[in-house]
Amino acid sequence: MSEYTERMDSATEGFVAHRNLLFTVAYEMLGSAADAEDVLQETWLKWVSVDLDAVQDKRAYLVRMVTRQALMRLRTLGRRKESYLGPWLPEPLLTSPDVAEDIELADSVSMAMLLVFETLTPTERAVFVLREVFALGYDEIAEAVDKSQAAVRQIAHRARSHVAARRPRGGVSQAEIRNALEAFQRAAQTGDLQSLLTILAPDVVFLGDGGGAVQAALSPIVGASHVAPLAAGLARYGAGALQLAQINGHPALLLRVDGEIDTVIAVRIDDGLITGLYAVRNPEKLSRVERETTVSR
CATH class of the missing domain: 1.10.1740 (Rna Polymerase Sigma Factor; Chain: A)
Structure with missing residues (x-):
């Protein structure tokens, strides 16, 4: 050799x-x-x-x-x-059920947390991910981001405070997310807006990502009275083909049209209510939902 x-x-x-x-x-x-x-x-x-x-x-x-x-x-x-045309959402991944067993990993790849990461600067994001998710030492992170260890410690503190103020509240469990999605699924498929309103927070935000390739809301839709009929309409559009799946380490809904995945619907839950509803429709972002992607620490 x-x-x-x-x-x-x-x-x-x-x-x-x-x-x-x-x-x-x-x-x-x-x-x-x-x-x-x-x-x-x-x-x-x-x-x-x-x-x-x-x-x-x-x-x-x-x-x-x-x-x-x-x-x-x-x-x-x-x-x-x-x-980008309209709201930008992270690319959803079909993940294995065992990802949920690593609570910190599942939390870090969740749609809700990735959107929190979007509010950080690039360096803050790198430092937070490397330190809080992957437990790298400050010396290793300093080399990776080309900063002094003292600067990295300050950045880490700032990023932790920023994330803590914006992350989902209450330590939401997998079961709580699944129950909320099942209630959402039943209410949306039957067109029961009153049931939908009971699980949507008054200030719920709906984000739809079509990337200009397919129809989607071009700006955030805010408020339960506006989001509920939109959600019900989205479910009717799928002719009842909503199914639960493990997306980004958490339960989510797949909407199929003619057997093909049309939309991935993920949620953010705070204090038992859906505060964020995220619908990824951009076809370029849906390829990873057909096959399982391995994430690890």
């Missing part, structure tokens, strides 16, 4: 061993599986040229590489979002 082949085998083995982790880091930073995959490809191309004999901790080294690539990609993604 040639030296080149041995080096490539070693590089491949190290990358594959941590691939699911690397994808999860990139996805949590970007909210886009397609962009996360691009980041992994860019990281792989750089990884194969690294002197692996000088790498003491392959996991930490690869996470730093992915973080740097994701930070560069975030700036490009930010420009795309500025010209």
